[in-house]
Amino acid sequence: MKYTCLATFLATALMATASAHAQTYPxxxxxxxxxxxxxxxxxxxxxxxxxxxxxxxxxxxxxxxxxxxxxxxxxxxxxxxxxxxxxxxxxxxxxxxxxxxxxxxxxxxxxxxxxxxxxxxxVPLIVAVNNDVPVKNLKELVAAAKAKPTQLTFASASTSQRVSTEVLMSMSGIQMTHVPYKSGPAAMTDLIGGQVNLFTADFAVMLPQVKAGKIRGLAVTSTQRSKAIPELPTVNEALGLKDYELIxxxxxxxxxxxxxxxxxxxxxxxxxxxxxxxxxxxxxxxxxxxxxxxxxxxxxxxxxxxxxxxxxxxxxxxxxx
CATH class of the missing domain: 3.40.190.150 (Bordetella uptake gene, domain 1)
Structure with a gap:
């Protein structure tokens, strides 16, 4: 009986403490x-x-x-x-x-x-390449990658960046070499500088550089074109696919x-x-x-x-x- 009362008291005290914490939080x-x-x-x-x-x-x-x-x-x-x-x-x-x-x-x-x-x-992602890569659209990129397997490189600093590119490669039957980075801004610096050929990343990192002409946007990874840059096709449009979407x-x-x-x-x-x-x-x-x-x-x-x-x-x- 004594232990039951003690357990009840402790449970009540804990509930009261939690309630008081929630009321005063933060x-x-x-x-x-x-x-x-x-x-x-x-x-x-x-x-x-x-x-x-x-x-x-x-x-x-x-x-x-x-x-x-x-x-x-x-x-x-x-x-x-x-x-x-x-x-x-x-x-x-x-x-x-x-x-x-x-x-x-x-x-x-x-x-x-x-x-x-x-x-x-x-937010969707943008697939982009360094300005010196001799392709104007995603179809040309796929053709270039098929002509020289593994020679093109792609950057990633997060899961969405890597998986979006890996799935694109898998669905289009191409191979590129992965170059991992610790941060999106660092990968962007190397994309602009030509140390890496391709990068797929969110609009916050990509859009200002695409609009400034520092890199070339090829497509967006959503199923609909983005109002922020409507001239870029979706990956599905660009390659005649149906099921590509990674945001x-x-x-x-x-x-x-x-x-x-x-x-x-x-x-x-x-x-x-x-x-x-x-x-x-x-x-x-x-x-x-x-x-x-x-x-x-x-x-x-x-x-x-x-x-x-x-x-x-x-x-x-x-x-x-």
């Missing part, structure tokens, strides 16, 4: 880990979102860039953080869908390590075990940011479309995306590292 600055480099699309979009969220929550949210291994290093840091709502992650299809199929062993369980907060939005998406997560009341507060602030006119106007030019929703909707979407990326990686015959 009472100090919050850290949001971006698992990619400063200047990347994830970084730019993450910074804009957390600024609006901090206005809603009444506490600053400080971005920490922790890049490496396709986002794994940053994701691992979040997975192992205290589930108290003070460490968040601006996640992507790399960290929360594809890594499971790209790595032989992750230092955390991708399916259970994170609590979904909410979906932020998505990058962004979402926010907390460590698993973060209290539901805290998740609800964060979700409300995130959705307010996703509906904010400033954010919509700022990023529509790079093809970004916001999509507010519930944590449960993100969980379902993530499950479907994990299966989609697993198939893409399998079909492209990319071996886990």
């Amino acid at each position: 009472s100090k600055p919050i850290k949001a880990i971006v698992p990619f480099a400063a200047g990347s699309a994830t970084d730019q979009i993450g910074r804009a979102f957390v600024q609006k969220m901090s206005e809603q929550l009444g506490q600053p949210i400080v971005i920490e860039n922790k890049a490496g291994v396709n986002g794994m290093l940053g994701a691992d840091a979040v997975a192992k953080s205290a589930p108290d709502g003070y460490t968040l992650m601006v996640g992507t299809n790399s960290t929360n869908a594809a890594l499971k199929s790209l790595m032989k062993k992750l230092p955390y369980d991708q399916d259970t390590a994170f609590a979904p907060i909410g979906y932020m939005g998505s 990058a998406y962004f979402a926010m997560f907390a460590p698993a075990g973060t209290p539901a009341d805290v998740i609800a507060k964060l979700n409300k602030a995130l959705n307010a940011a996703a509906a904010d006119k400033d954010i919509i106007d700022k990023f529509s030019a790079i093809g970004f479309e916001t999509s507010p929703g519930t944590p449960e909707a993100l969980a379902q979407r993530n499950k479907a995306e994990t299966a989609k990326w697993a198939k893409a990686i399998r079909d492209a015959k990319i071996e886990a590292e």
Whole structure:
């Protein structure tokens, strides 16, 4: 009887503590880990979102860039953080869908390590080449690659960048040599400089350079042309394909075990940011479309995306590292 009373008391005390925490949350600055480099699309979009969220929550949210291994290093840091709502992650299809199929062993369980907060939005990618590569469109690129297998090189600094190109190669029957980079901006610098021939990356990294004439855009990876650069065909249009589509998406997560009341507060602030006119106007030019929703909707979407990326990686015959 004594132990039963003690257990009841402890359970009640824990519930009261959790409730009090949720009511006072947030009472100090919050850290949001971006698992990619400063200047990347994830970084730019993450910074804009957390600024609006901090206005809603009444506490600053400080971005920490922790890049490496396709986002794994940053994701691992979040997975192992205290589930108290003070460490968040601006996640992507790399960290929360594809890594499971790209790595032989992750230092955390991708399916259970994170609590979904909410979906932020998505953006297509642009396939582009260095200006000195003698091709004007994707058909010519495929012909050049078939004429000289493995001689053309392609850069990648994230899962979406690599898989989008690998799937393109698989579907068009060509071979190019992969050159991995630690960050999208670094890969872009080498694409402009001619150290690498081709790069497929998000609009935030690509579009300014394409419009400035520093690189040559060949196609977009979505199923519809982008309003931001309507002159570029889709990969499907350019090559007469039907089923090619690979886009990058962004979402926010907390460590698993973060209290539901805290998740609800964060979700409300995130959705307010996703509906904010400033954010919509700022990023529509790079093809970004916001999509507010519930944590449960993100969980379902993530499950479907994990299966989609697993198939893409399998079909492209990319071996886990």
